[in-house]
Amino acid sequence: MIETPYLLFLGDAPDMLAAKVAIGIRDWRPDHAVGQICLPGCGADLGLTEMTLAEAKAAGARTLVIGVANRGGVISAAWKEVLIQALEMGYDLASGLHNLLRDEGDLVAAAQTHGGTLHDVRVPTVGYPIANGENRTGKRCLAVGTDCSVGKMYTALAMDAEMQKRGMKSTFRATGQTGILITGHGVPLDAVIADFMAGSVEYLTPDNDDDHWDLIEGQGSLFHISYSGVTMALVHGGQADALILCHEPTRSHMRGLLGYSVPSLEELRDVALPLAQRANADCKIVGISVNTQHLSEDEAVKYLAETEARMGLPAVDPYRHGAARLVDALAAI
Amino acid sequence: MIETPYLLFLGDAPDMLAAKVAIGIRDWRPDHAVGQICLPGCGADLGLTEMTLAEAKAAGARTLVIGVANRGGVISAAWKEVLIQALEMGYDLASGLHNLLRDEGDLVAAAQTHGGTLHDVRVPTVGYPIANGENRTGKRCLAVGTDCSVGKMYTALAMDAEMQKRGMKSTFRATGQTGILITGHGVPLDAVIADFMAGSVEYLTPDNDDDHWDLIEGQGSLFHISYSGVTMALVHGGQADALILCHEPTRSHMRGLLGYSVPSLEELRDVALPLAQRANADCKIVGISVNTQHLSEDEAVKYLAETEARMGLPAVDPYRHGAARLVDALAAI
Numbered sequence: 001m002i003e004t005p006y007l008l009f010l011g012d013a014p015d016m017l018a019a020k021v022a023i024g025i026r027d028w029r030p031d032h033a034v035g036q037i038c039l040p041g042c043g044a045d046l047g048l049t050e051m052t053l054a055e056a057k058a059a060g061a062r063t064l065v066i067g068v069a070n071r072g073g074v075i076s077a078a079w080k081e082v083l084i085q086a087l088e089m090g091y092d093l094a095s096g097l098h099n100l101l102r103d104e105g106d107l108v109a110a111a112q113t114h115g116g117t118l119h120d121v122r123v124p125t126v127g128y129p130i131a132n133g134e135n136r137t138g139k140r141c142l143a144v145g146t147d148c149s150v151g152k153m154y155t156a157l158a159m160d161a162e163m164q165k166r167g168m169k170s171t172f173r174a175t176g177q178t179g180i181l182i183t184g185h186g187v188p189l190d191a192v193i194a195d196f197m198a199g200s201v202e203y204l205t206p207d208n209d210d211d212h213w214d215l216i217e218g219q220g221s222l223f224h225i226s227y228s229g230v231t232m233a234l235v236h237g238g239q240a241d242a243l244i245l246c247h248e249p250t251r252s253h254m255r256g257l258l259g260y261s262v263p264s265l266e267e268l269r270d271v272a273l274p275l276a277q278r279a280n281a282d283c284k285i286v287g288i289s290v291n292t293q294h295l296s297e298d299e300a301v302k303y304l305a306e307t308e309a310r311m312g313l314p315a316v317d318p319y320r321h322g323a324a325r326l327v328d329a330l331a332a333i
Numbered sequence: 334m335i336e337t338p339y340l341l342f343l344g345d346a347p348d349m350l351a352a353k354v355a356i357g358i359r360d361w362r363p364d365h366a367v368g369q370i371c372l373p374g375c376g377a378d379l380g381l382t383e384m385t386l387a388e389a390k391a392a393g394a395r396t397l398v399i400g401v402a403n404r405g406g407v408i409s410a411a412w413k414e415v416l417i418q419a420l421e422m423g424y425d426l427a428s429g430l431h432n433l434l435r436d437e438g439d440l441v442a443a444a445q446t447h448g449g450t451l452h453d454v455r456v457p458t459v460g461y462p463i464a465n466g467e468n469r470t471g472k473r474c475l476a477v478g479t480d481c482s483v484g485k486m487y488t489a490l491a492m493d494a495e496m497q498k499r500g501m502k503s504t505f506r507a508t509g510q511t512g513i514l515i516t517g518h519g520v521p522l523d524a525v526i527a528d529f530m531a532g533s534v535e536y537l538t539p540d541n542d543d544d545h546w547d548l549i550e551g552q553g554s555l556f557h558i559s560y561s562g563v564t565m566a567l568v569h570g571g572q573a574d575a576l577i578l579c580h581e582p583t584r585s586h587m588r589g590l591l592g593y594s595v596p597s598l599e600e601l602r603d604v605a606l607p608l609a610q611r612a613n614a615d616c617k618i619v620g621i622s623v624n625t626q627h628l629s630e631d632e633a634v635k636y637l638a639e640t641e642a643r644m645g646l647p648a649v650d651p652y653r654h655g656a657a658r659l660v661d662a663l664a665a666i
Contacts, residue, residue: 191527193526193527194562194566197563222565225569225570227528233562259466271607
C-alpha cells in the first residue's frame with residue numbers, strides 16, 4: 001500500500017508520452033495528486049500546480065511518485081538530488097522503473113536514515129499462495145484482449161469510475177505497474193513466480209459483498225505467444241462472472257510478433273469463455289471495448305455498430321463514448 | 334549443467350516412495366549413477382552398488398545427488414555430515430529440495446573452500462528471454478494432461494528411450510526438478526518469473542536438426558486452475574509439432590481441487606489443439622497416454638481399446654505396454 005496523496009515527479013521527461021504513469025494518476029485518481037514537480041528541460045506538463053517538495057509537503061503529500069520513464073536505463077544524478085531531498089523531508093518514494101530504487105545505495109541509505117519507504121512496484125513484496133479455486137463471494141469482471149495494449153486497463157478504470165458515479169460498489173484491481181501506481185496497491189503479475197500467478201490473482205480479489213464488483217485489470221492476451229500464460233492465470237485465478245472483450249481493429253499483427261495475426265473477436269470469445277467457465281460456470285461475456293483511436297469518428301461509430309450487430313453484445317469505445325453501456329451490461333447480470 | 338556421473342544419496346529415506354528422484358535416475362539414466370549411499374535406518378534400496386564417498390569417487394562420480402525427500406523441511410545434521418564430506422572430497426552437490434543448499438551456511442562455506450558447486454535445481458540460474466515466437470527448426474512433441482501428475486514426464490521419458498533405441502534423434506527436455514536431476518539440465522518452469530515462462534521454453538528447445546525430436550516434459554494442466562498458466566506457456570513456448578494427451582481414468586476430481594471434475598480426453602483435445610496451433614499451425618495430436626496403474630490388466634486393455642476406438646488415436650499405457658506405438662505415431666508425421 002503506497003501512502004497517498006502523491007507529488008508527481010516528471011523529471012526531465014522529453015514529452016507527454018514519457019509521462020504515462022503521471023497522466024494515469026491525474027486522470028483516474030486526481031485526489032491522489034497534490035501537484036507536479038519538474039526538472040529543467042521538462043517537456044511534459046500535466047496542468048497540475050507546479051510545487052516544490054516543501055510546498056507539496058505542506059499540502060499533505062506523503063509519497064513522491066516517479067511518473068515518468070527514465071532515459072538510458074539509469075537514474076540520473078539530477079533525479080537523485082530531488083529523490084534524496086524528498087527522503088530527507090520525510091517522503092516515501094514509489095517507482096515502476098526497471099531500475100529499482102532499492103538497487104541504488106544512496107537512496108537506500110537516505111531511506112534508512114529518514115525512515116522512508118522505497119516502493120518498487122515492479123517487484124512483488126507478498127508471498128502469494130497457490131490458487132485453491134474455491135468459490136469467492138462478490139462479483140468479478142475481467143477484461144481480456146485480442147492482443148496486448150489494446151485498452152484493457154483503460155476499460156476497467158473507466159468502468160470503475162462509472163460505477164462509482166452511480167453509487168455502485170466497485171474496486172479497480174491493478175495487475176500492472178501503472179495500475180498499481182494509480183491506485184496505490186495491486187499485484188505486479190508479470191513479475192510473480194509461475195506457480196503463484198493464479199494464487200496472486202485470488203489474493204487480489206478476495207471475498208466481498210454480494211453486490212460488489214472487482215474490475216480486474218487484464219494483462220497480455222490468450223493469443224499472445226509471449227504472455228499467454230500470464231493471461232491464463234488471470235482467467236482462472238480471476239474467477240470472473242463477466243468478461244469484457246477488448247480489441248484494436250487496425251493492428252496488422254500481434255504486438256512485437258511480426259508473423260502473428262490478430263485474432264477476431266469471435267476467436268477471442270470462443271477461446272476465452274470456455275476457459276473462464278472452468279473457474280466460474282456462470283461466467284458470461286457482457287460487452288466489447290474497442291480502442292478506436294486510429295479511426296475517425298464516423299469510422300468508429302460505423303465499426304462499433306457493425307461489431308455490436310455481428311457479436312450481439314454492446315460494443316463501445318469507453319475513451320470516446322464513455323463506459324456507461326458496459327456498466328449497464330454488468331448491472332444487468 | 335550438472336556434472337555426471339552421480340552418486341545417489343538416499344539418506345534415511347523411510348521407504349521407496351521418498352526416493353522418487355533416485356528411482357527416476359536409476360530407471361532413465363542408469364549410466365548416470367555409479368552407485369547409492371545410505372545412512373543408518375534407510376528404508377529405500379535402489380538395488381545399485383552401495384558405496385562410500387571414496388569408492389564412488391574412485392569409480393568416477395562427480396556429483397552427489399540428493400535422491401530423496403527430506404523429513405520435516407530441514408536438512409538434518411546427519412545429512413550435513415555426508416554432504417560436507419562430499420564437498421571436501423571434490424564432489425558437487427545437486428538437490429531439488431525446497432530447502433535450498435545455498436541457504437545453508439556450512440554447505441556454502443565448504444563449497445567455496447573446496448571449489449564445489451551447489452545445484453539447487455528448483456531455482457532458475459539463467460536470465461531467460463521473453464518469447465519471440467519465431468519458427469524453430471527441428472521437431473517438438475509436448476505431453477499435455479487432463480490433470481497434474483497423470484504421467485506426462487514418464488510418457489516423454491519413455492518415448493525418448495524408445496526413440497534412442499531405434500536410433501532416432503531425440504532429446505528429453507526437462508521442465509521440472511525431477512526431470513532436471515535425471516538428465517542434468519532443464520528449466521524449473523514453475524519457478525520462472527511470469528513474463529519469461531514461454532521464453533524459457535523456447536530457450537530449452539532451440540533450433541535443431543530437421544529430423545530431431547525434442548520430447549518436452551509437460552507441467553500442470555490447461556484445466557488445473559492453480560497451474561494452467563504454466564501449462565499455457567509450455568503450449569505456446571513449446572511450438573509443438575505433436576501433442577500427446579495424457580490421462581488417468583480413475584481420478585474423481587482434479588489433484589488438490591476437490592470441487593473440480595477432471596475433463597474428458599475430448600475436452601482436452603478441443604482446448605489444447607487450437608491453442609497449440611497458434612504457435613505451430615501444423616501441430617497435430619498423435620496419441621494418447623493413459624496411466625492405468627489403478628486398473629487391472631484386463632480393465633486396462635479394455636479401457637485402452639475403447640479409448641483408441643473413440644478418439645481415433647493410438648492409446649497406450651507406456652509403463653505397462655511400452656511407448657512403441659506413440660513413437661510410431663510420431664515417426665509417421
